[in-house]
Every structure is written in C-alpha cells, then in structure tokens.
Amino acid sequence: MTGVKRKKKSAVCWKIYALRCEDIKLWCLRRFPILEWATNYNVKENLIPDAISGMMLAIQQVTQGLAFAVLSSVHPVFGLYGSLFPVIIYAIFGMGRHVATGTFALTSLISANAVERLVPLSSNNFTTSNNSGVLGLSEFEMKRIGVAAAVSFLGGIIQVTMFVLHLGSATFLLTEPVISAMTTGAATHVVTSQVKYLLGMKMPYISGPLGFFYIYAYIFENIKSVQLEALLLSLLSIVVLVLVKELNEKFKRIIKVILPIDLVLIIATSLACYYADMEYTYGLEVVGHIPEGMPPLKAPTMNVLSEVITEAFGVALVGYVASLALAKASAKKFRYSVDDNQEFLAHGLSNVIPSFFFCIPSAAAMGRTALLYSTGAKTQVACLISCIFILVVIYAMGPMLYWLPMCVLASIIVVGLKGMLMQFRDLKKYWNVDKIDWSIWVSTYVFTICFAANVGLLYGVVCTIMIMIFRFPRAETLILKNMKEAECKFKTEANCESLQQVKIVSVNNPLVFLNAKKFHADLIKIIQKDNASNQAYDDINKCEQNTLLNPLSNGSCHGESSVEPCPNERCAFILDCSGLTLFDYTGVSVLLQIYMDCKNQNINVLLAHCKASLIKAMQYSDNLGSENPIFFESVSSAVGAIQINRNFSKLNEHSEV
C-alpha cells in the first residue's frame, strides 16, 4: 500500500514539476519572443528577403545613426554604435517583427537638451590633442556621450519600471490624435534643428520654451551668413531624394528593385567633396574623422542622473509611444499581436544595456520600419543582418565617411521625416469624424511646437481626459426607444389595461459620479412625462380604472384634479439595470435617492437584471423598504410581480363588492 502511495505521490510531484516546467516555458516564450519566431523560422522562404531588407536597412541605419548622433550633440560615431546594440536587444525581447529600433530623431532631440545643458560647447577648452585615449576622441566628446548615455540609461530604467508596474495597460490613454500630433510636432522640431545644416549656417544651440520661434528668428536675423554652396547642395539632395523615392514608390511593382538612393547620394557627394576639396575651398561642413573599431564597455556618467530626469522621462515616454504605434501598425498589417507591456521591457532593455556601450537613446523609427515593409522583410532577422553590415562599417568603412557633407546628411533626415510630416493630412479625417479630436490634435501640435515633445504628449493626454470628463456628463443615460419597444412587447403579452402604467427604462451607461446628476435629471423627466401622459390618457377611462384598480377610491368619477404625482397607488416603474455594469458610491446614492423620492410619491420602483454587487451596495442602506422585494432577475419577472400585486388588490376589491 505504501508503495502505491509513494508511487502516487511521486506521480503528483512529477505532474507539479511538469506543470512548472510548462509554466516556465510559457513565461520564457512570453518574455523572449525571439524563442517563438526563431524556432519556426523558415530559412528557405524568409532568409533571402530578410537579407536584402537587412542590407537596405543597414544603409539607412548608418546615415540616420550619423545624423541623429549629430542631432544629439554627440560625435557621429556614437550613432553607429546606437544602430547596432539596441537592434540586437530588441530582436530578443521585442514583439514587433517589422520594427527597426536604433537611433531616433525625437529621442535624440530630447537628449540633446541634456547634453547641451550639462556639457555646453563653451566648456570645450581642451585642445584636440588632449585626447582621452578612447578611440582618439577628445575628453569633451567623451563627457558629452556620457551624458547622452546617462539619459538613455535612466530612460530605460523608467521604461523597465513601467513594465514592472504593468503600465503598458495604460496605453489606451494615448489616443491616435495625440500621438499623431505629438510626432508631427516633434518632426517639425527636428526639421528646424536641421535648418542650420541645410543653410550651412553657424548657430548657437537654442532650446527651451518657444525655442522653435527663436531659431527661426535667429535665422532671419542672420540670413546673410547663409552659405550658398551648402544651400544649393541641400536643395539638390532633397529634390533628388524626393523624386527618386516617389518614382521608386510608383514603379515598385514593375521594377521590383529599390534604388538605395541614400547610399548613392552619400557616395556621390562624399566623392565630390573629396575631389573638389570642398571642405577647405568653400568651407563646407563635413562629418569629419570617424574612428575605427569599438571602445571597451563603460558605464554612463552616473552622477548626472538626477539632473537628466526630465529628459529621461521624455525619452522613455516619447520613444515608447512612437515605437508602440509602429509596432501596433505592423502587427495589424501582418496579423500578429503585440503586448503593450512586453514592449516596455524590450525598449527599456534596449536603452539600458546599450548605454554601457556609448549609445544614445534609442527607439523605433518610422522611416526604417516603412523600409522594412517595402523591402519585404519577414522577421527581426532582417534587423540582425543589418547589424552585420553596420559592424563592417564600424570596423572598416568609418574613415571613408569623413567627407560626407553635413548638409547632405540633413537633407536625408528631412526627407526621412516626410511620413511624419504628412500626418498633417489626418486633420481632414479628424475634422470629419470628431471636431473635438481635431481640436485636440491642433492644440497638442501647438504645445509640442512651443515647448517640447514630452510637454505636448502630457498636454494631449491630460486634455483628452479632461474633455472626456466634461463630455461624459452630457451623454444620454437612458434608452427611451428600448423602453417603448419593451413596453409594446409586454402589452401584447399581458393584460393591456393594467400595464399601461408600467414603464420600463434601460440604463445604458455606467452610473458614476460623472453622470449621476444627469441620470437623476433624465429619470425624473421620464417619470414626470410618464405621469403627465398617464393623466391625459386617464381622463378617458379614469372612471373605469378607478373602480377597478384603486382599492381606496370610492368609485365616484367627478373630475378630481390630480395634483399628486401618482394618486392611485398604481404607478410602477421598472429599471432595467443590465447595462449598469459600473457604478460608484455617488451612483448608488443617486439610485437610492430616486427610489426614496418615488416611494414618497407612491411610485413603485422595481430593478431588474441587477448585478450582485449592486444589490449588495443598495441593500446596505436601511431606507430600502423591506416589505416588498425590489430586485428581480428579469424584466418579465418584475412585470409578473406587478401583475400579481394588482390581481391581489383587484381580488380584494371584488370580494369587498
């Protein structure tokens, strides 16, 4: 017997163990989405499109990496690292299969704020010979990347914290109009930040509230210092880029090859710059020395963490929001699902870990993700392949980028933002669907332009919530149409005569503090109209009814002026609470108040389809009459109860007669 028992016990243990293993496996699959798609990866079908996509992506990663590193006010080489490490981390933890993480314009813009504040250009009193020994970069550059990496580190920590707090479920607060307006506004900021390169102007770093307008004011004041060579080159680059991309888009189906115009432009202009020696002849700004290879691992500057907390929050939220929107869009397009919370983890880790490798804050970029779509990438393998190419650039081709003119880089960035800026077209859609969402869009855009992306985002979310709170109390709380239908239905079923005073009203809203007042007013209105119409109707057959139904009436029928709301103890009122799925204290107290008011006016209120929690909450009050039950399982049982009540009083009447 004991042997059997032991066997049974071990079997149970085994089951528990197996269960645990299953759990751990499921947990791993949930937290490491790479395990899910990598194990099912179809090498034959997917490797070739992924490899092509990866190559195209690498080109964009390199150009954007350089450009966004400059935008972050750090040395361009750090943009290359930023295009490598976050991509690997996101491929492991991220759920978006077509999401290309890496350097991102908006987060770069935010972290530039911290860099310029804590390590301003004026503090560069080191000579170029004063190198820190790391890749031959000056100490000034190392200080700057230290701050940018600190922003990335803290931003990532914030994102991971939000993952732990399950704040991914709060993303429903970020509505499409707000995200669209914020990203459009931020893209406008990025374009503004590139204007100085496009015009070849030397300009101080301007930021802060209304900095947007100060930048343009500065440009118009110093319009004479525009470098014509740079301006011409920028215009040429922009025209070429836009044209070729448009043509690519148009003839995509016919030629099936996408011309990597970015790469062509970079090579062409770099060569032109080198052979014409534009850097010295025209004084054209170029990218400059890019060191080869990678620096050893180093922690970000931790003692500035407390000073970059605003920027870290900005990076964490703006980066997450923009990336999530892209992940959701690609999930919708290619029919897979994305978990809001897991994305917090993925982006958090791809900010925290790379910050030890001299990386600037990262996020998914719209341009690159669109590229993955159009080049037919299937999985994150495309991104991983792009990493190999970027490694090649870092170790071998970096120095060749020396002669790339900054204005060409700026042109590439500006053209890359086309998609975001085109969101202006959404305005028409919002105007047609909901004017209020339209005004939220416009005001969020204005806030983003005047202040910053994170301020705009905060404003948009708060504004959306506030507007909803003030719209909510105005919504109708009761279905009148359903009432009529239900009434009609029951008329045919039961005794028509005695049921015309029973009104059935459906509650079709949550009953909370926001709309409790409106609910009260609506219901009182219905009750009053009800009584008024009853009285009008009653005038015809009042006589008959009085003798039939009213046990208190003396049978006489001489025009009694009924001032009392319901004189004959025969009004009843059924509230169908099946729609009342959410309530709070204010809601319950309004419901109780209505019940008491009606009781004082001789109107019976019966509640049907109440949830158990609602019944419990209402029964707590001592005022509820215990003589008659008021909660019913369904409308028909409530009608039945009224019926029985009436028959009983009729019976009494008859027996008296």
Next chain:
Amino acid sequence: MTGVKRKKKSAVCWKIYALRCEDIKLWCLRRFPILEWATNYNVKENLIPDAISGMMLAIQQVTQGLAFAVLSSVHPVFGLYGSLFPVIIYAIFGMGRHVATGTFALTSLISANAVERLVPLSSNNFTTSNNSGVLGLSEFEMKRIGVAAAVSFLGGIIQVTMFVLHLGSATFLLTEPVISAMTTGAATHVVTSQVKYLLGMKMPYISGPLGFFYIYAYIFENIKSVQLEALLLSLLSIVVLVLVKELNEKFKRIIKVILPIDLVLIIATSLACYYADMEYTYGLEVVGHIPEGMPPLKAPTMNVLSEVITEAFGVALVGYVASLALAKASAKKFRYSVDDNQEFLAHGLSNVIPSFFFCIPSAAAMGRTALLYSTGAKTQVACLISCIFILVVIYAMGPMLYWLPMCVLASIIVVGLKGMLMQFRDLKKYWNVDKIDWSIWVSTYVFTICFAANVGLLYGVVCTIMIMIFRFPRAETLILKNMKEAECKFKTEANCESLQQVKIVSVNNPLVFLNAKKFHADLIKIIQKDNASNQAYDDINKCEQNTLLNPLSNGSCHGESSVEPCPNERCAFILDCSGLTLFDYTGVSVLLQIYMDCKNQNINVLLAHCKASLIKAMQYSDNLGSENPIFFESVSSAVGAIQINRNFSKLNEHSEV
C-alpha cells in the same frame, strides 16, 4: 393702412420691449435671489422664528468670529467684522436659505499660512504705543489683517472668475467621499491648531508639509510647560458644552428651548476670569482689548497679491466646496434648488467686498448652518437679524470680551467641529457600498492631514478621476442578455430557420478611447462564439442549409472542415447602437475596423438606431461598402433587410433549380 401698420409695428416694438423687460427681470431674479424670497416673505409666520434663530446665530457668530480670527493669526476684532459683512452680501446673492456665511475654520487656517509667512511674529518690533491710529491697533496688527484681507480679496476674485467661466458646472468632480474626507481632515487640522490654547502652552507657528505631526511632536517635547489651570478650564468647558448640547438635542421636542450654552459659558468664564483676576494670578491667556466701533473702508494690501496666490486658491476652492455641500444639503432638506454657479458668485462677492472692510476670508460653516436648522430659521432674514446683534456687539459690548479666556474659546471651536469629525462614521457606509470610494476617502484624509486641505482636495479629485479612467475600460460594453431576448423575440416573428445566424447585440456604453479596446475584444469574442456555436449547430442541418441558402455551394455535404470564420455568406450581425450616445475618433475607428474585419470574413454588419452624427462620422471613411446600406432605423428593419436579401438569394437558387 399705414396707421394700422404703424400700430402693428409699435405693437411689435412693445412686445420686444416687454420681452426684454421680462428677460431682465428673470436675469435679476436669477442673479439676486433675495428678490425672489424677500418679495414673498411671510412676515407673520416667519419673522419670529427667524428673529430667534438670528439671535442664537449672533452668539455663535461672535464666538466663532473671535476664535477664527485668532486662528487666522489676526486680531480678534476682525473676526467680528468678518461675521457681519459677508453675511449681508451672501443674503443678497446666495441661494442657500439656511446657509450661515461668516468666518470659517478651514479658510482661516489657510489664510493664517499667508499671514504668518508674510508678517511673522518676529517682525513685531513696534512697541504697543506705536499705534496706527485705526481703532488703536498697532501697525503690526494692521499689516496682518492687510494680508488676510488680500487673501480674501484674491480668493473672491478667483471665485468670481470661476463663476464667469461657468465652472460651477464642474462641481460634479467633487464627489461626496472627497469632500467628506477633506473637511474631516481640515477639521483635524483646526483641532490641532487649538491644542496649544487648550493646554495653555506658548508655541511657535508650525506649518508646511507634515506640520501636523511636528505640532504634536513639539507638544510632547514640551509637555511640562502645560498650564494646568488652562487645561482644567478647557476640559470643564468641553464637558459642559458636549453634555448640554447632547441634552438639548435629546429633549428638543419636549422643552422647545435651546439653551445658548456658548453664551452662558462665555459670560461665566469671563466673569470668573475678571473677578479672580486669572490673567495675572495664573497667567491665563485672554482675548484682550477689543476696540469699539468700525474702522473706515480701506483696500487690502494689494502688493502681496502675487505672494498669496496659493492660499487664495485654497480659500476659493475649499471655502466654496464646503459651502456648496451645506447649501445642497439644506436645499434637499427644505426642497428648494441651488445653482452651483450662482453660489460661486455669491461666495466670490462675499469675499471681495468685505475684504475692503478688514474681513478675513469667509465661507459657510457647518455648525452655524446646523444651528439655523435646529432653531427653525426659514430664510436668510435670520442671518440679517444676526447682523444687527453683531453690530451691537461691535459698537457696545466689545470691551466686555476682554477677559474671555482663550482656552474657553478653543473649547467652543473644538466642540463646534464635532459634526465634521463625526464624518469618520461615513467610512462604514463607503466600505459597504464601494471599497474604492472607501480607499479614496482614507487616502484623501491622509493627504489632507500630511499636507493641507487644498492639497487633499486636489489629490482627491485627481485620484477619483484617475481611478475612474482605469475602472472604465474594465466595464462590460455589450449587453448579452438583451441580445438573447431580442433574438428570441425575432425568432418567433420571422422565419426561424434563416434567422438563427442573425445576432443582435446592444451597445450599452459610450464608445470612447477609454473602452474602445475592450469593446473590440468583447465584440470579437461574441462573433467567434457565435460562429463556433453556429458551426456546432450547423453540423445537424448543414446539408439542408447549404443547398438552400448558399448560392455558391455545390450542394454536396461531405464534412468540410470550416476553418474560415463564415464560409457560406450567410452570417449577419446587427449592432443596436441606441445606447451609443457618446463616441470619439478612437471609437469610430474601432467600429470601422470591426466592420472591415467582418466584411473580410463574409459577415454582414448592420447598424441600427445610429445617431445622425455617428452615421456622418462613419460615412466619411471611403472603406464603407456602398453596395449595401448598413444603417437602419430600427432593429426590425435591419432584420427585414436581411430577410429580403435571403429570400432573394433563395429565389435565385430556386430559379436555377
């Protein structure tokens, strides 16, 4: 003819004029509620109860005026003025007939903050002979009242601004639990501020975050400096007050006279203090010199306005909230209505105008309002009569208050706050009705205790909104029960066979960004369950149906595994949108997405009872199929449309056969 025309014209003019007069009259009645009740005032019936109430109120106004002026850190005499002017203004503009405005503990506590910060006790380097000439008060005292009056002035301006902005309609955000917790917390603060008088201790002014705990820490550290005489007198006063008031309450019906125990206590202790010369013998703190008469009109100290803005907001909001709660309660009790916005005007003006008469911030107090109830006051005439008595005190009896011991005054205040402190009992009610509202109460109370009343109020409102926002998406969005009922109903009406695939679902919630995701998930679940059950059901009569209904089917019936969600072009789905009274962009886009998804899966979605604005918003999208109408006036017409469609395809089928 022209004469007739002229006559007609003049008649029209007269009508317009009359209409305007009527408008002006209505406007006056709305803005000056005194015109409404004063013209109908029944002198015979109401004057005597009002006069008695007024006398009793005057006693309380005087004691509370002195006490709350001390609480405001200004000279006691200003409390007497504060019991006079605001009362007159409120009587003209206020709608609450039983609301006794005047000095108020919570607003006094807030304005004390500004007074102690801007004119600290240490700045009193004037000798007492250095009088400002106004009523023989020192310049120090005049500076202090200047600041308090400035807080009152700015607070009133804020209230009037809120009236202009119609923010009275935003009071639904102030839920009962929040108001209850905030007032209880503030009452706890007031009691704490009186402890030093009750114990007869000298103590510095302590405020700021956690000041509440520092005060008790200070008291326990200096417990030895407690003045035993003061402590005994306080205990005696409190016991007498509580006992007599309890007895009064108990035997109110029998003896019908309320013993003005406050007055008796004041007279008795003042006399005792005078004859025993306690001020010098025991060092007992007394009220001291109170000047006779009234000072000339003087503007508050305007140059400190920018420095008291926080306190002004606190006074404006806390005062308004507490007063409104009282006004609403009395309106409910005596069946008249109170306009939230008009109350903003009334309280605003009773802060602005009296601030020129050396008044501290005012509001309605619970204790005094309860007194008006219990003494049977009918209208604001009671309050106006109390003003006459207060005038007498100001001009004749002020100096007699010299010997009133401070500890007695403190006892009266503490006992007066009993009602507010008793709100702790509400906790049980909230626990039973809604646990979340219970926790809002507790956390708001803790915030009020740790910080201040205005911080607590802000926290409570924000917390209520946030919690609602996170509760909202969890509420059910669709009525399933109604679906079944409606289905059943139509089954009996129409051809049973062809209608079993038609599902009717009611939307019973607003469809906004908060719950759009949940709505989508709910609906998809219903559709899938629907299909699954259909498939199970279909297995029996699939054969017959296929041949009958599906024009594409080849008539064969050999177990096709239906992976496709709806293979036979016969699924339909009616969404009853009568409950959908509120929507935004996110809601509409979810609805459109569902429509598109269903269309791709061969499911027809028909919308019934849509509002015109919803139809317009949905039609904007180009994706809506124009081949079939999808909007119907009612559920039955939608069912009819499906019916016709099917008969048509049946007919096709038959004719083919």
